Amino acid sequence: MSSAKKKIKILVIVLLFFFSFLIFKAVESSLVYYLTVSEALEVRAQSKIKRLRVSGIVEKGSIKKNMDGSITFNITDLEKSIEVEYKGEIPDIFKDEIEAVVEGELVGKTFFANKLFAKCPTKYEEDLASSEKVSLAK
Amino acid sequence: MILFLRRYSFLFFIIFMTLSLYMVFLYAPKEKIMGDVQRIFYFHMGYVLVFTIAFTMNLIYSIKFLRHNNLADSNIAYINGEIGTVFTLLTLVSGMIWAKPVWGTWWTSDPQLTTTLILFILYFTYLVFHKLALKSGVPRYSSIFAIIAFIDLPIVYISVRIMRGISPVVFGGEGGGISSEMMDTLLVTFGAFLFLYFYLLDLRLKLDKI
Numbered sequence: 001m002s003s004a005k006k007k008i009k010i011l012v013i014v015l016l017f018f019f020s021f022l023i024f025k026a027v028e029s030s031l032v033y034y035l036t037v038s039e040a041l042e043v044r045a046q047s048k049i050k051r052l053r054v055s056g057i058v059e060k061g062s063i064k065k066n067m068d069g070s071i072t073f074n075i076t077d078l079e080k081s082i083e084v085e086y087k088g089e090i091p092d093i094f095k096d097e098i099e100a101v102v103e104g105e106l107v108g109k110t111f112f113a114n115k116l117f118a119k120c121p122t123k124y125e126e127d128l129a130s131s132e133k134v135s136l137a138k
Numbered sequence: 139m140i141l142f143l144r145r146y147s148f149l150f151f152i153i154f155m156t157l158s159l160y161m162v163f164l165y166a167p168k169e170k171i172m173g174d175v176q177r178i179f180y181f182h183m184g185y186v187l188v189f190t191i192a193f194t195m196n197l198i199y200s201i202k203f204l205r206h207n208n209l210a211d212s213n214i215a216y217i218n219g220e221i222g223t224v225f226t227l228l229t230l231v232s233g234m235i236w237a238k239p240v241w242g243t244w245w246t247s248d249p250q251l252t253t254t255l256i257l258f259i260l261y262f263t264y265l266v267f268h269k270l271a272l273k274s275g276v277p278r279y280s281s282i283f284a285i286i287a288f289i290d291l292p293i294v295y296i297s298v299r300i301m302r303g304i305s306p307v308v309f310g311g312e313g314g315g316i317s318s319e320m321m322d323t324l325l326v327t328f329g330a331f332l333f334l335y336f337y338l339l340d341l342r343l344k345l346d347k348i
Contacts, residue, residue, distance in 0.1 A: 005274070090242065091240060121314070124176060126170065
């Protein structure tokens with residue numbers, strides 16, 4: 001076997017390992033992209049892990065704007081709910097009853113989030129009242 | 139059939155794309171929650187269609203090359219790899235533009251996003267590797283690499299269904315689907331991108347002959 005062929009063979013093996021590793025890492029870390037509210041409370045009670053990514057439905061009427069520009073709202077998995085405090089950029093579609101994903105620390109029953117994402121709907125519907133604008137609660 | 143597609147693909151692409159643009163911006167209704175930005179969806183899905191076809195063709199021609207050892211097959215596989223890689227990048231970019239206002243972030247470690255990024259890296263590596271393997275006189279290795287890289291394509295589709303993520307499942311399963319006007323628009327856009335794929339393939343094959 002010529003040395004060029006040998007080199008290519010080694011390169012193939014190295015690349016294979018590299019990509020298997022990448023895929024494994026990706027699957028491992030995003031197998032649970034987020035926790036539900038109940039799971040988060042459980043994790044918090046059982047371990048010392050502080051930073052969590054939690055998803056839940058924003059409770060109707062729970063969004064409040066604070067004086068310092070932050071917002072508080074409750075997210076729920078329909079069993080348990082936690083209060084989220086967040087300051088920063090708010091996604092356009094964020095409002096009552098949508099699914100939100102928050103990243104931050106859970107202290108007691110309050111979640112101090114430094115990232116807030118909104119999950120987009122899985123059903124695309126026609127907007128019948130086109131003039132109606134999505135807005136934050138008072 | 140192939141000859142027909144190669145000869146008239148540009149004409150059909152122009153017809154379908156004109157209709158598609160009209161439908162995307164004027165015919166399709168504004169989405170209830172996301173608003174006008176949801177219109178990115180149609181092109182986003184079009185890019186997904188093209189890279190799915192291109193990578194599947196890449197797989198078919200890679201296997202064909204391994205079986206018959208005809209260098210022309212290896213070249214067709216490579217051309218499909220090129221088209222697929224470009225459209226994977228377009229998918230990622232259009233997805234990011236869509237995600238910024240809707241999710242509130244350009245990027246997050248969602249399973250589907252991660253596996254799509256890996257898909258792009260894999261095929262980008264394939265493109266570089268193919269040239270190297272060809273130069274070293276062992277083009278078979280790049281075909282083997284392409285077959286292995288293809289494993290990630292179904293993972294991109296499955297990941298969103300079996301793992302928790304932020305990327306939505308719109309069709310099938312728990313997805314809510316789309317309204318009928320949106321579906322018409324999507325199908326016409328798919329038509330446009332299908333002909334665009336054949337047109338690009340034809341152009342690229344002609345380029346090789348020069």
